[in-house]
Amino acid sequence: MEFINVNSIQENSVVKFIAPNKTLFDGVIRKISNEYLGITIDIRQKEFLRLNKNESAEFIIVYEHKAVRCSSVILGCSQSDFEQSVIISVPKPVLFIDRREFERLSVVMDIEYSPFPLGVKYKDLHNVEEHYFTTFKKTYTVNISGGGVCLLVPKEEIDFKYGLISMSLKDEKIVALCEKLRSEPFNNPQYDRLVYKFNDIKPQHRQLIIDFVSEKFKEGSAN
Numbered sequence: 001m002e003f004i005n006v007n008s009i010q011e012n013s014v015v016k017f018i019a020p021n022k023t024l025f026d027g028v029i030r031k032i033s034n035e036y037l038g039i040t041i042d043i044r045q046k047e048f049l050r051l052n053k054n055e056s057a058e059f060i061i062v063y064e065h066k067a068v069r070c071s072s073v074i075l076g077c078s079q080s081d082f083e084q085s086v087i088i089s090v091p092k093p094v095l096f097i098d099r100r101e102f103e104r105l106s107v108v109m110d111i112e113y114s115p116f117p118l119g120v121k122y123k124d125l126h127n128v129e130e131h132y133f134t135t136f137k138k139t140y141t142v143n144i145s146g147g148g149v150c151l152l153v154p155k156e157e158i159d160f161k162y163g164l165i166s167m168s169l170k171d172e173k174i175v176a177l178c179e180k181l182r183s184e185p186f187n188n189p190q191y192d193r194l195v196y197k198f199n200d201i202k203p204q205h206r207q208l209i210i211d212f213v214s215e216k217f218k219e220g221s222a223n
Contacts, residue, residue: 037072043082108142111140113165148198159194
């Protein structure tokens with residue numbers, strides 16, 4: 001792939017600029033065209049590094065369900081008291097990052113799951129039969145990332161390969177189509193600890209999870 005298809009990029013999604021010392025700071029995509037992206041950056045971030053016209057910049061963006069390390073040229077920039085605005089060239093992929101490399105946060109949160117019976121599998125959320133969206137069961141997360149989630153399932157429940165998960169994050173209801181990767185040891189004999197990857201999830205919902213995880217890590221490092 002020579003360049004990113006800008007039609008697959010969402011406005012208001014987050015990009016993570018990579019500083020020379022390998023720290024990250026966030027920018028938000030505000031404008032998308034076939035020739036450039038317009039991005040705003042909060043300069044109050046601890047890791048912020050000013051970007052300058054004609055310099056190259058590297059950053060990570062979520063694209064077609066994967067995190068992609070890209071490079072662009074800064075075409076223009078301006079700065080106010082709290083924000084830098086930059087115009088960058090259409091991103092060129094440098095490295096596709098496997099989902100396993102999403103930051104994973106250990107956290108206990110309410111979550112619901114709707115298991116599919118053995119042999120039932122769907123490729124896309126919009127093909128899932130409606131009744132699976134009305135039969136959710138409540139449980140808790142063990143950890144979560146932009147790539148998937150680990151949750152607790154009672155041992156008497158079906159150990160399902162495919163299913164739906166549903167959770168609320170920042171007043172947004174997130175529903176994802178999931179596939180079981182593995183079981184993990186757990187110190188409670190009444191539950192199984194199951195790890196699922198997101199096979200189909202809206203890009204903006206994946207970004208919500210990524211931002212949530214990133215924010216929690218930043219809060220932890222500040223304490």
